[in-house]
Amino acid sequence: MSLSHFSFPTSIVFGAGARKEVAGHLRDHGLKRPLIVTDRALAALPVLAEFRSHLQGLEVAVYDGVFGNPTASQVMGGAAAFKAHGADCIIGFGGGAALDVAKVVGIAATHEGDIIEYVWDHPQVRPIKNALPHFVALPTTSGTGSEVGRSSVVSENDTHLKRVVFSPKILAKKVFADPELTFALPPHVTAATGMDALTHNVESYLSPAYHPLCDGIALEGTRIAARALVTAVKEPGNLQARSDMMMASMMGAIAFQKDLGAVHSCAHALGAVCDLHHGLANALMIDTVMTWNREVVPAKFDELAHVCGVAGGGAAFVPWLQQLKATVGITGRLADHGVKPDHMARLVQIATADICHQTNPRPCTAADFERLFAAAM
Structure with missing residues (x-):
């Protein structure tokens, strides 16, 4: 039998009210300026405002440029927002699209080139060599499970082909899985x-x-x-x-x-x-x-x-x-x-x-x- 390699590393806080633990977690790590990466629809709903009410004392900015199937340009927009805010960490808040974008905003914000250059099968794939910002994830849907994944699926802007950035480095440092965040889903x-x-x-x-x-x-x-x-x-x-x-x-x-x-x-x-x-x-x-x-x-x-x-x-x-x-x-x-x-x-x-x-x-x-x-x- 050939050798196999297994890994189950993600730290998860699961249950009603888990979202209220995020601020304390960030403070414990000396982090003060989170960028929330979410989608347009969620940004306009009470669920995001309610979550933000639990982040008092932090300097919070929101990037809500995610919509439809996530694209490379959405990732690059998130990276620009990260830099503009002087952010020191990223909170992914949303369904699979928002979380896939959030997982790789840190790469685009700390590395050169377009995010597509970091997909695993790019002909001249760039290495993820710099330290990435602290990243935590809060799923608001129950589908992709992107919050615990080590891959991000983003589409090319022109062809719409789905491409995959794959690396354990993009795993969330902690997942706050709060089922109350899904109550408003139609x-x-x-x-x-x-x-x-x-x-x-x-x-x-x-x-x-x-x-x-x-x-x-x-x-x-x-x-x-x-x-x-x-x-x-x-x-x-x-x-x-x-x-x-x-x-x-x-x-x-x-x-x-x-x-x-x-x-x-x-x-x-x-x-x-x-x-x-x-x-x-x-x-x-x-x-x-x-x-x-x-x-x-x-x-x-x-x-x-x-x-x-x-x-x-x-x-x-x-x-x-x-x-x-x-x-x-x-x-x-x-x-x-x-x-x-x-x-x-x-x-x-x-x-x-x-x-x-x-x-x-x-x-x-x-x-x-x-x-x-x-x-x-």
């Missing part, structure tokens, strides 16, 4: 982000990579999401359901150290070509890809059905997914969400080039992706 966002969290756990478990630690986390994350998602959508103020979904989200992000699969390759393509919300894109593709995958790993589907409480074994898992989507209000096919036949060639090209499907349990060719997109259309 049902459709709770549903889409929740399906993202579920997809992370499912695809991580199905990955053939060797990582039993992540397998255990992925199965438990799947179980938690399966029991909590409908309640979180239907009862937005239910603290237990919101807590469960926030935990399932973080577990999915930890588990995908094993990497993901073809659902995510399809979703990345749909985001780049059609600007679909990432969680929605996963939800629209998951049952189609899972039907295809089950043929090669039926025993794993039996286990997924078991942890989700689905009677009938692995054969019933995909129908359960379809019913779950309908229950939380995710309906229609790709064509109902703006995907057109003339998008197909570009979708297939991007999905085939995407790294995620390299750990799909069933190898994927361009022809396979064409069939998968057609089946979901």
Whole structure:
């Protein structure tokens, strides 16, 4: 057996009221001038003002230039805001997009060049050689789990292709996971982000990579999401359901150290070509890809059905997914969400080039992706 390397380093404060601990944490580290990196929508909502009320005594600035799928220009804008404020630390506050931007603002603020020059597969990738600002993360959605990840996904400004900056150096020094921050999420966002969290756990478990630690986390994350998602959508103020979904989200992000699969390759393509919300894109593709995958790993589907409480074994898992989507209000096919036949060639090209499907349990060719997109259309 070849050697494997495992790491679970993130420090997490979890529970209702965790957001109130941020100021004390920063003061304990001698930090006084945080830059909050968030998105436009959140910046205008009471939830950010309420969080700021717990930062009294600190010189706080806000960068709210994140919107849609995060882009390189948004990162560079955040770096400019960091310098203008004379900031000494960064608070990431938001969903996956805001947190992905926040994680790499520190690189752009302390290093030369554009952030795209730091993506892992850049032909002349620049090293992260300087010390990075202290960074803490507060998720306001339960989907990507970006708060505990060591990667940041940002799109190129012109092509909209998603690129990945990957380094343990961008991990948050501390995560403040407060489920009360998700109470105001509308049902459709709770549903889409929740399906993202579920997809992370499912695809991580199905990955053939060797990582039993992540397998255990992925199965438990799947179980938690399966029991909590409908309640979180239907009862937005239910603290237990919101807590469960926030935990399932973080577990999915930890588990995908094993990497993901073809659902995510399809979703990345749909985001780049059609600007679909990432969680929605996963939800629209998951049952189609899972039907295809089950043929090669039926025993794993039996286990997924078991942890989700689905009677009938692995054969019933995909129908359960379809019913779950309908229950939380995710309906229609790709064509109902703006995907057109003339998008197909570009979708297939991007999905085939995407790294995620390299750990799909069933190898994927361009022809396979064409069939998968057609089946979901």
